[in-house]
Amino acid sequence: MKNRIQELRKERRVTQSELADAVKVTRQTIISLENGKYNASLMLAHKIAQYFEMNIEDIFIFDKKEENIYC
Numbered sequence: 001m002k003n004r005i006q007e008l009r010k011e012r013r014v015t016q017s018e019l020a021d022a023v024k025v026t027r028q029t030i031i032s033l034e035n036g037k038y039n040a041s042l043m044l045a046h047k048i049a050q051y052f053e054m055n056i057e058d059i060f061i062f063d064k065k066e067e068n069i070y071c
Contacts, residue, residue: 001060002060002063004061006034009034012052022051023044045060
């Protein structure tokens with residue numbers, strides 16, 4: 001799953017530490033999310049979306065083909 005966290009964070013001049021503190025995770029978690037090494041839980045995705053005042057779908061890009069999901 002891809003995401004726009006780094007893009008949004010930089011646009012708003014928010015550090016990784018500031019975002020981590022705001023959503024109550026470690027800076028390492030934010031780094032892992034931005035590098036695509038970790039997928040956020042639904043709760044964390046919701047907190048990040050609230051922080052940026054956006055919908056989850058506007059931050060986290062879910063690719064059905066990439067995730068091998070067929071509907």
